[in-house]
Amino acid sequence: MRSIWRTLDRELLRNVGAVAAAAGLVGASFGAIAVAAGLAWWLPLVMSVLVFAGGSQFMAVGVVASGGSPVAAVIAGLVLNLRHLPFGMAIGDVLGSGWRRLVGSHLIIDESVAFAMGQRDPERSRAAFWACGISLFFFWNLGVVAGSVAGQAIGNTDALGLDAAFPAALFALVLPSLRDRATRRVALIGAAVAVATTPLLPAGIPVLLALVGLLAAGRAPKPATEPTTEPTTDPTTEPTTDPAADPAADSTTAPATSEESR
Amino acid sequence: MTMVAVLALAAGTYGFRLAGPLLRKRLEIPERVRRLLSMAACVLLVALVATATFTQGHGFAGWSRPAGVLVGAVVAWRRLPFVVVVVAAAGTTACLRLLGVS
Numbered sequence: 001m002r003s004i005w006r007t008l009d010r011e012l013l014r015n016v017g018a019v020a021a022a023a024g025l026v027g028a029s030f031g032a033i034a035v036a037a038g039l040a041w042w043l044p045l046v047m048s049v050l051v052f053a054g055g056s057q058f059m060a061v062g063v064v065a066s067g068g069s070p071v072a073a074v075i076a077g078l079v080l081n082l083r084h085l086p087f088g089m090a091i092g093d094v095l096g097s098g099w100r101r102l103v104g105s106h107l108i109i110d111e112s113v114a115f116a117m118g119q120r121d122p123e124r125s126r127a128a129f130w131a132c133g134i135s136l137f138f139f140w141n142l143g144v145v146a147g148s149v150a151g152q153a154i155g156n157t158d159a160l161g162l163d164a165a166f167p168a169a170l171f172a173l174v175l176p177s178l179r180d181r182a183t184r185r186v187a188l189i190g191a192a193v194a195v196a197t198t199p200l201l202p203a204g205i206p207v208l209l210a211l212v213g214l215l216a217a218g219r220a221p222k223p224a225t226e227p228t229t230e231p232t233t234d235p236t237t238e239p240t241t242d243p244a245a246d247p248a249a250d251s252t253t254a255p256a257t258s259e260e261s262r
Numbered sequence: 263m264t265m266v267a268v269l270a271l272a273a274g275t276y277g278f279r280l281a282g283p284l285l286r287k288r289l290e291i292p293e294r295v296r297r298l299l300s301m302a303a304c305v306l307l308v309a310l311v312a313t314a315t316f317t318q319g320h321g322f323a324g325w326s327r328p329a330g331v332l333v334g335a336v337v338a339w340r341r342l343p344f345v346v347v348v349v350a351a352a353g354t355t356a357c358l359r360l361l362g363v364s
Contacts, residue, residue: 022344029348039263046265050272055307060271061263062310067319070267074274080306081275083299086291088282095283105280161355164327167314168334168351174307175338183304190305191312198317210309217301
């Protein structure tokens, strides 16, 4: 572990720190929102420690809060987390082997992958991955505890508008990946399908049904990947952007950024 | 949300994560599939945003919530910090409800 901290330079540490602090805030809102949705205060924490994938945690809680079955919630969360498989293949050699691989696999999130892939040499990749993974794990869970304790203290969450905070927070997390035009089209079609079928189908199913939007994905990966993923981390419009300087604790932000930094 | 659901989600997620480093020498995922996977994640999240914004149970959620989400979305789009997004959305909806808008 000591060699990791020696390899990290100031700039990298500062970037990791910024991302970790942001993750703490997102974690706090997750905790508050989950408790507002009726979860016991400790359940969001257990979930955050064991799942450690913010997007899928928001997803599962959101599906259950809307009256969906836990099965639908788990399926939606798992579909969301399928992307970790190619992530792991991309940075597998960064993890090492043995217990490092077992522990490191749990720390594969959008941000740690993006940080690892953004480095030039393997030594720095390894250091960046572990520094990012460990600090995000710490701050994310710390934020969740703080959020759920605070959320519990609040009585009437609807009067405070927390039900609006949830979709808005989620939107902020997916926004960077919506800069890709094809992704945007597919997502809008899916959202329309989900809203239109909500009055008719059991809760939780409409969100899964949104996946039919993928049929409009088209095939154009060849010409599309280079120019369309570029704007997601456009350095001219966003001075603070590095491959992972996004507040998303493991949402869908990195697929675009990590593709780019590959 | 039950403990069993949390454990199932956790186990499945860890499985996906561990499978990457373990299978990377034996399996090649085509670029097209990778792209679809990251799109799928985005589609699900946007669908959840949409349904959580507009619907409550099987019906319309009322106007105060979408109005708050809209304000939050604009704030996010202007690249203001995450906290501001959350506070702006919740604050707008709370104010509208205080004024009697459902």
